[in-house]
Amino acid sequence: MKKTLSILILCFFSFTVPALYAEVKLPHIFSDNMMFQRDKPINVWGWADKNESVEISFMDQKKKVKADKNGKWTVTLSPVAYGGPYTMDVKGKNNSITLKNILVGEVWLCSGQSNMEWQVKSTMNAKEEISTADYPQIRSFNVVKDMSMRPKDDLNGTWEVCSPETVGDFTAVGYFFARKLYQELNIPIGIIHSSWGGTDIETWTSPDSFAKLGNIFKDRYKNVNITDLDKSAKDSEEGKKAYEQALQNEQGMKEQWFSPAYNTSSWKKMPVPGLWKGEEASLDGTIWFRYAIDLPADIGDKEATLEFGPIDDNDITWVNGIKIGETFGSNTDRVYNVPANVFKGGQNTITVKITDTGGPGGFWGKPETLVLKAGGKSYPLAGDWAYKVGVNKKDYNIVDYSPNMYSSLLYNAMINPVIKFGIKGAIWYQGENNASQAYNYRTLFPNMINDWRTKWGYEFPFYWVQLANFMAKDAEPKDSDWAELREAQTMTLSLPKTGEAVITDIGEAYDIHPRNKQDVGLRLALNALYKDYGKTDVVYSGPTFKAMEIKGNKAVISYDNIGKGLKTTSKYGYVEGFAIAGSDNKFVWAKAYIDGDKVVVYSDNISNPVSVRYSWSNNPDVNLFNVEDLPAAPFRTDKQKGITQRD
Numbered sequence: 001m002k003k004t005l006s007i008l009i010l011c012f013f014s015f016t017v018p019a020l021y022a023e024v025k026l027p028h029i030f031s032d033n034m035m036f037q038r039d040k041p042i043n044v045w046g047w048a049d050k051n052e053s054v055e056i057s058f059m060d061q062k063k064k065v066k067a068d069k070n071g072k073w074t075v076t077l078s079p080v081a082y083g084g085p086y087t088m089d090v091k092g093k094n095n096s097i098t099l100k101n102i103l104v105g106e107v108w109l110c111s112g113q114s115n116m117e118w119q120v121k122s123t124m125n126a127k128e129e130i131s132t133a134d135y136p137q138i139r140s141f142n143v144v145k146d147m148s149m150r151p152k153d154d155l156n157g158t159w160e161v162c163s164p165e166t167v168g169d170f171t172a173v174g175y176f177f178a179r180k181l182y183q184e185l186n187i188p189i190g191i192i193h194s195s196w197g198g199t200d201i202e203t204w205t206s207p208d209s210f211a212k213l214g215n216i217f218k219d220r221y222k223n224v225n226i227t228d229l230d231k232s233a234k235d236s237e238e239g240k241k242a243y244e245q246a247l248q249n250e251q252g253m254k255e256q257w258f259s260p261a262y263n264t265s266s267w268k269k270m271p272v273p274g275l276w277k278g279e280e281a282s283l284d285g286t287i288w289f290r291y292a293i294d295l296p297a298d299i300g301d302k303e304a305t306l307e308f309g310p311i312d313d314n315d316i317t318w319v320n321g322i323k324i325g326e327t328f329g330s331n332t333d334r335v336y337n338v339p340a341n342v343f344k345g346g347q348n349t350i351t352v353k354i355t356d357t358g359g360p361g362g363f364w365g366k367p368e369t370l371v372l373k374a375g376g377k378s379y380p381l382a383g384d385w386a387y388k389v390g391v392n393k394k395d396y397n398i399v400d401y402s403p404n405m406y407s408s409l410l411y412n413a414m415i416n417p418v419i420k421f422g423i424k425g426a427i428w429y430q431g432e433n434n435a436s437q438a439y440n441y442r443t444l445f446p447n448m449i450n451d452w453r454t455k456w457g458y459e460f461p462f463y464w465v466q467l468a469n470f471m472a473k474d475a476e477p478k479d480s481d482w483a484e485l486r487e488a489q490t491m492t493l494s495l496p497k498t499g500e501a502v503i504t505d506i507g508e509a510y511d512i513h514p515r516n517k518q519d520v521g522l523r524l525a526l527n528a529l530y531k532d533y534g535k536t537d538v539v540y541s542g543p544t545f546k547a548m549e550i551k552g553n554k555a556v557i558s559y560d561n562i563g564k565g566l567k568t569t570s571k572y573g574y575v576e577g578f579a580i581a582g583s584d585n586k587f588v589w590a591k592a593y594i595d596g597d598k599v600v601v602y603s604d605n606i607s608n609p610v611s612v613r614y615s616w617s618n619n620p621d622v623n624l625f626n627v628e629d630l631p632a633a634p635f636r637t638d639k640q641k642g643i644t645q646r647d
Helices: 126-131 172-185 207-211 215-221 229-248 409-418 432-456 481-494 518-532
Strands: 035-037 042-047 053-058 061-066 072-077 083-091 096-112 135-143 157-162 189-195 268-272 285-295 304-312 314-319 322-327 333-338 346-356 371-374 377-380 383-392 425-429 462-465 498-501 544-551 554-560 566-568 578-581 591-595 598-602 611-614 624-626
Touching: 035 189, 042 053, 042 083, 053 072, 061 072, 096 135, 096 172, 135 172, 172 189, 172 425, 172 518, 189 409, 207 432, 215 432, 229 285, 229 383, 268 285, 304 314, 304 322, 304 346, 314 333, 322 333, 409 432, 425 518, 432 462, 432 481, 462 518, 481 498, 498 518, 554 611, 566 591, 578 598
Parallel strands: 035 096, 096 189, 096 425, 135 189, 425 462, 462 498
Antiparallel strands: 042 072, 053 061, 053 083, 083 096, 135 157, 268 383, 285 346, 285 383, 304 333, 304 371, 314 322, 314 346, 371 377, 544 554, 554 598, 566 624, 578 611, 591 598
16 A cells, blocks of 8 residues: 655656765665675775875774766775674775774675565564564664665665564565574575655666667657656646545535445446555545345344444545545554444445545455444445546556656665665566566566676576465466466576575465464575575475376376475365466366375366466465475466467
8 A cells, every 4th residue: 555655746756966066975774783794895985076085994904095087985804704793994095984893704685665664663563573582693774765866876775683673664575584594504694675655667777778678668658748847747746636625625525425326337347345446456546335134124223333444545425315434544444333324224335435545445355344333233245346546546647656657766766776686686566567568577587687687787686576366266267367467476586596486375365465474584594595505405485386287087186395295284185276278268267186205186177188277376276285384386287378468
């Protein structure tokens, strides 16, 4: 759920310009408590007066450099082994800087969208995790959010020493990743956290790399006019005022759409609960919902309760034209007490006006908790509700100054300033925002990885989190953009020094932010321990598809990465999540069981199987693991065109 961000437009579009430096200065990435990458050349850079002599002292190394005509200077120190704490002195003609409590160890860049941004204080068992976080040799640099049309040479942020007082604000995935590495390696671990919720991968890609991609990737920005900033900003501000006025003087309130007498026969239908769908999927503004329910004759003298679960973001609710409640905030369960004699025998109307301020909107509750309770009975309210749009923000010529309005905005401001800073590798948690363009992600994701490696100048390890399970379960097998995004992520394993953490077993159907970030960080760390730190006894992956063999009416699936063997959490030995199809490519749910190191898949309705899919849905059923408790990765054997593939 994105919320409106106040951003100074002048800062947003500012260029990095040379300044007159009266004193030697360092970028913000250099500070007390910082971490350098071990066993790699150490770059130190900054600004001074033009042609000024600058001296850098670190451990037993001392080097001098002269600033260029723009006042920029860079020094490269020889690699050092892990250790510390150390100090660094930087001296110019007018001032000197001393950095204290520096460690040398393993530095990892942590980036992505909101699930990487998610903080320790909001995770599962947060209180205990915070109280035990006494790890002074773990350090975190949190990059302050910023956007830019041109690559910047500095960013804002501070290095923090991990402690119960500081860890609550650390990236949870990054912290649990770092903690596992520290516990196994016993050397200092640093994380540079640079992420922003609700962002597309395009904004994290450098301008020159993105420019080399085809028009299919650039077309989304072709109507973005950012050359006339003043006019765009003025038009947007006028549009915002008109939008706010429309919300305050809404037609639905004037015409009393909440009245039972108001004719809703022309209203469309939408399933409730659920996110707004169809052409309203990305709507910011208001949508009115109406539900008619028949109740028994004796209901009138009884008090009742309406339960909707959480609604994104704000709502007003009426029963038979009588306002019974109003709530602000997307994380609050709606529980409205309805006095006696408001409901009546026969047909009743429930009307809900929802105002969404950004991102997906709608009813976020579970179907079984969307109920009317009265007289000891429960009346389900889940189903198709009539709806009508009240106010649509898109009608008001408002420019959303967000990281997604143009490519490279976050790369320029939050990645480029540290490309000279040595790192061991990167971990990445992003993709939810690109799910509707999953086929394009097959190109965008490896392109960004190669882009970053090119900028740093070496092929560092890059590990990512595959999308978690999310949204309602599918009654029948169907296509899924989230499944296709997961497939694009897995395909990117073709790049060297990559790995993924599969988490389709620990997501939450009705929350895009799973609270279990401990296992996410752990599974990323297993990749690094095995592939980068020589821990060959570590099992770093769950079972991954190897091959399919058709035997009569059964498909036999063999796997890599089975560890000490396959297992299912079903006490009956059933393996869930498989679908199977014949030559007509119509998939049905399959039966499956483990046979040694293979899984046998079949359906009584498919006599000649051709294709198999596993965990191919938004929210798959997952109960197939290796003995080491790592889940089997999603896959499909067919090559059918996906729903996100364009002609």
